Amino acid sequence: MRDKRVGILVVSHSEDAARGIRDIAASMSGTKDGALIAGVGGNDAGGLGVSVEKIFDALAEMLTKTESVLIIPDLGSSVLSSRSAVELLPPEQVSSVMIADAPILEGAMVAAVEASVGRDLAQVADSASKARDLRKNEH
Amino acid sequence: MAFTVEMAREALKKFDALVEEKKEYLTDLDSAIGDADHGINMNRGMKRVMDKIRDKEYADFSGIFRDAGMTVMSAVGGSAGPLYGTFFMKLGQKLSGKSEVSAGEFADAIGEGLAGITSLGKSAVGDKTMVDAIDPAINALRENASSGDETAWDRAVAAAENGMKETIPMLARRGRSSYLGERSIGHQDPGATSAFYFLSCLRDAFRDGRESGEK
Numbered sequence: 001m002r003d004k005r006v007g008i009l010v011v012s013h014s015e016d017a018a019r020g021i022r023d024i025a026a027s028m029s030g031t032k033d034g035a036l037i038a039g040v041g042g043n044d045a046g047g048l049g050v051s052v053e054k055i056f057d058a059l060a061e062m063l064t065k066t067e068s069v070l071i072i073p074d075l076g077s078s079v080l081s082s083r084s085a086v087e088l089l090p091p092e093q094v095s096s097v098m099i100a101d102a103p104i105l106e107g108a109m110v111a112a113v114e115a116s117v118g119r120d121l122a123q124v125a126d127s128a129s130k131a132r133d134l135r136k137n138e139h
Numbered sequence: 140m141a142f143t144v145e146m147a148r149e150a151l152k153k154f155d156a157l158v159e160e161k162k163e164y165l166t167d168l169d170s171a172i173g174d175a176d177h178g179i180n181m182n183r184g185m186k187r188v189m190d191k192i193r194d195k196e197y198a199d200f201s202g203i204f205r206d207a208g209m210t211v212m213s214a215v216g217g218s219a220g221p222l223y224g225t226f227f228m229k230l231g232q233k234l235s236g237k238s239e240v241s242a243g244e245f246a247d248a249i250g251e252g253l254a255g256i257t258s259l260g261k262s263a264v265g266d267k268t269m270v271d272a273i274d275p276a277i278n279a280l281r282e283n284a285s286s287g288d289e290t291a292w293d294r295a296v297a298a299a300e301n302g303m304k305e306t307i308p309m310l311a312r313r314g315r316s317s318y319l320g321e322r323s324i325g326h327q328d329p330g331a332t333s334a335f336y337f338l339s340c341l342r343d344a345f346r347d348g349r350e351s352g353e354k
Binding site for chain 2: 043044045047049050051052053054076077080081083084087
């Protein structure tokens, strides 16, 4: 039985950044289950960049544990590569995945919190996109 | 003489060699408006494509272009990976089950590949991308099909080159170069340049295959 909570997949040009952001978001949301939040990044030679294959593998793995996944990419080719990875999924799984239009760290944090309280995929994606408006210097 | 699967392999081989030769030039173009990795990324990706397809048997175009597409997606490491990956895969899918095609049929397949690019990149003609080299080539290939395939391919390559040059005065609307705004004007797009190279390699492979077939 797959988890009903939304899985969060952080995609960055840097593997270190992806894992670090994953750790922060997991910690802030109290999500201890690694199947529910993951980070993937770097090109297939281990340098800065992206690999559709790496993203696809992480996504397919998550979808064996959760019913839906929100991808939070950093920018540029992470977004394009995430879209390609989704297209490579079996057609019946494509609608179980969304790509957030959100800042990567704040978006991942907010999404992880929302997912942990059982919001659905569209709600989690919407909340992540609103993380764009979080202010840092007003308090 | 039609365009064959063997010509497709030769075209990819020529593209690998040309990208290698022009690696520095593509990187120079990309350092002006991008992140200076297009030459290096494409070079790495095409080396890996050749490792995959060099000695493998292919019954039709979909097999060879699927292998090429999947490999560049994984190995390129920048936006060119998913974009060329989708382009090759959709192009091949359109020619599924076929082992030789006319220039007109090939134009339709390149059209499918281009549709994959524009859907993935949300790009259009005039955005200063690879689309600006590919789109006019498709039209030229179709419109000149009645003049013979060799002429059609020559006109397609000329149209791609012209499209590539037309990216110079354009304002970038996609990718990292779009962050530069007005400063992107005056530079030739590296993606349009490599796309022109690929189309010229298709033409060269067709011409070489035809000449060796006539001997």
